[in-house]
Amino acid sequence: MRIFSGIQPTGRKHLGNYIGAITHYVAGQDRGEGIYCVVDLHAITVPYDPAALRQSVYDTAAILLAAGLDPERCVFLRQSDVGEHTELTWLLSSVTAYGDLQRMHQFKDKSASQRELVSAGLFFYPALMAADVLAYRAHEVPVGEDQRQHVELMRDVAERFNARFGDVLVVPEGSYPTVGARIMDLQNPERKMSTTGATEQGTVYVLDEPDAIARKFRSAVTDSGTEVRRSPDKPGVTNLVDILAVAAGQEPGEVEREFDGSGYGALKQAVAEAVIEYLAPVRERYNEIRRDEDGLERVFAHGAEKARELAAPTLHDVREAMGFRGVRAGG
Numbered sequence: 001m002r003i004f005s006g007i008q009p010t011g012r013k014h015l016g017n018y019i020g021a022i023t024h025y026v027a028g029q030d031r032g033e034g035i036y037c038v039v040d041l042h043a044i045t046v047p048y049d050p051a052a053l054r055q056s057v058y059d060t061a062a063i064l065l066a067a068g069l070d071p072e073r074c075v076f077l078r079q080s081d082v083g084e085h086t087e088l089t090w091l092l093s094s095v096t097a098y099g100d101l102q103r104m105h106q107f108k109d110k111s112a113s114q115r116e117l118v119s120a121g122l123f124f125y126p127a128l129m130a131a132d133v134l135a136y137r138a139h140e141v142p143v144g145e146d147q148r149q150h151v152e153l154m155r156d157v158a159e160r161f162n163a164r165f166g167d168v169l170v171v172p173e174g175s176y177p178t179v180g181a182r183i184m185d186l187q188n189p190e191r192k193m194s195t196t197g198a199t200e201q202g203t204v205y206v207l208d209e210p211d212a213i214a215r216k217f218r219s220a221v222t223d224s225g226t227e228v229r230r231s232p233d234k235p236g237v238t239n240l241v242d243i244l245a246v247a248a249g250q251e252p253g254e255v256e257r258e259f260d261g262s263g264y265g266a267l268k269q270a271v272a273e274a275v276i277e278y279l280a281p282v283r284e285r286y287n288e289i290r291r292d293e294d295g296l297e298r299v300f301a302h303g304a305e306k307a308r309e310l311a312a313p314t315l316h317d318v319r320e321a322m323g324f325r326g327v328r329a330g331g
């Protein structure tokens with residue numbers, strides 16, 4: 001059982017990333033062969049600063065390691081270290097439908113909010129993401145709800161490749177958390193909490209100080225009623241109930257029963273306390289890991305080596321099937 005997922009090194013990672021993705025990466029290490037990737041090549045699809053990128057790759061890596069990724073129990077790599085990702089992207093472009101890329105919500109959202117250049121890379125993002133997963137013949141892709149369309153696209157790419165060139169690629173399945181697959185912006189609960197495009201006050205960062213976390217939950221937007229109940233017309237309250245359930249290790253139904261009649265103030269305070277405690281271990285371990293950039297480089301070097309061993313045979317088979325000379329690992 002191979003599990004693959006990628007995370008962008010853009011900015012600071014937030015509670016949505018942690019609940020929707022990072023905790024599932026950590027758990028995946030015990031269920032199968034986990035392959036986790038800091039996707040720096042994805043980060044250049046929007047305007048960015050090269051020096052800041054180098055730093056935020058380390059920031060993101062340190063968060064993942066502090067959260068419990070163990071480079072001895074999983075493959076932990078930096079995308080740009082392993083050339084197979086980009087080569088496979090181009091090869092798979094021949095079985096990626098232009099019309100499908102045009103339908104991607106993420107491209108529509110992110111291109112609409114770009115004030116300068118809308119890069120072709122932003123449009124082609126899902127093809128690189130397909131190659132990330134397919135290069136490792138991964139079976140499972142743990143991601144948040146927002147990535148469902150991209151996972152469907154990579155399945156189509158794999159199926160089209162296999163139909164056209166023979167059975168070479170594994171068609172992966174997305175796996176989405178049952179609770180917390182889409183954590184919403186606390187200030188604007190109609191939108192997902194996000195690295196790009198969310199409000200500062202509505203985004204809880206994994207490394208936020210307890211005071212900041214408390215303040216953000218205190219000012220969370222709810223609605224005009226008083227009932228603590230999940231419902232489509234109560235997106236703010238639903239979000240808080242879901243967050244509390246995950247952070248406290250309860251079912252959302254239990255949270256509703258516990259706060260029946262106690263109002264939003266008590267709910268907000270309880271969520272803040274639970275989240276502070278939930279994130280504390282990561283924040284405590286982070287600084288020591290982040291400080292040691294040479295150590296992080298060694299982790300990446302080790303990960304790249306293991307990753308290449310897994311991806312090279314796929315590239316060999318894909319190249320041969322498509323009419324190119326196959327290239328064995330190291331050759």
Ligand code: ATP
Nearest residue numbers: 008016017020021143144181182183193194195196
């Ligand atoms: P951006 O807005 O720039 O795309 P992001 O906040 O979505 O950034 P990513 O690095 O793209 O961060 O996402 C990493 C993982 O976190 C993905 O699996 C994604 O589905 C998941 N994720 C992102 N936002 C949320 C959210 N609000 N709730 C649950 N999971 C999320």
Ligand code: MG
Nearest residue numbers: 008146194195
């Ligand atoms: Mg994203």
